[in-house]
Amino acid sequence: MSNEAVESIQAKAQVDFECLEDACKGIVKFNLVDVAKKSFNVSCPSCRKLYDFNNDLREKLNKLLRLIMAVREAESILGDCNVSVNVPGGEVKIPYALLLTRLNTMITLNVGGKKVDFHLWVEPSSPDTFR
Numbered sequence: 575m576s577n578e579a580v581e582s583i584q585a586k587a588q589v590d591f592e593c594l595e596d597a598c599k600g601i602v603k604f605n606l607v608d609v610a611k612k613s614f615n616v617s618c619p620s621c622r623k624l625y626d627f628n629n630d631l632r633e634k635l636n637k638l639l640r641l642i643m644a645v646r647e648a649e650s651i652l653g654d655c656n657v658s659v660n661v662p663g664g665e666v667k668i669p670y671a672l673l674l675t676r677l678n679t680m681i682t683l684n685v686g687g688k689k690v691d692f693h694l695w696v697e698p699s700s701p702d703t704f705r
């Protein structure tokens with residue numbers, strides 16, 4: 575991954591999840607790019623619980639990052655891509671760009687035996703890409 579590519583996505587691939595401490599409703603946030611760093615860990619802003627993801631989890635998050643990078647690279651053609659849904663009476667086309675910008679992406683992963691929903695916040699690199 576080139577430095578330039580990493581930088582272009584850096585500010586835009588934020589992940590958050592709800593703290594796993596039962597009584598805590600804190601939202602833990604981190605940048606997806608940082609997961610690749612050896613020293614990566616993140617703490618809850620509310621209860622200060624420290625999260626140190628294991629290799630398996632980090633590998634999955636890294637795969638997610640590569641998926642986002644691939645989508646980013648294809649951005650110029652996404653305006654021409656549609657997802658079509660069959661409904662009674664015909665077919666509805668949903669622009670792919672709309673799926674990426676208006677719907678929330680979420681990945682559910684296992685953290686210490688618990689299923690955790692990681693919410694992903696990604697923006698297109700240019701506001702002009704998806705009109």
Ligand SMILES: [Zn+2]
Binds near residue numbers: 623
């Ligand atoms: Zn917490």
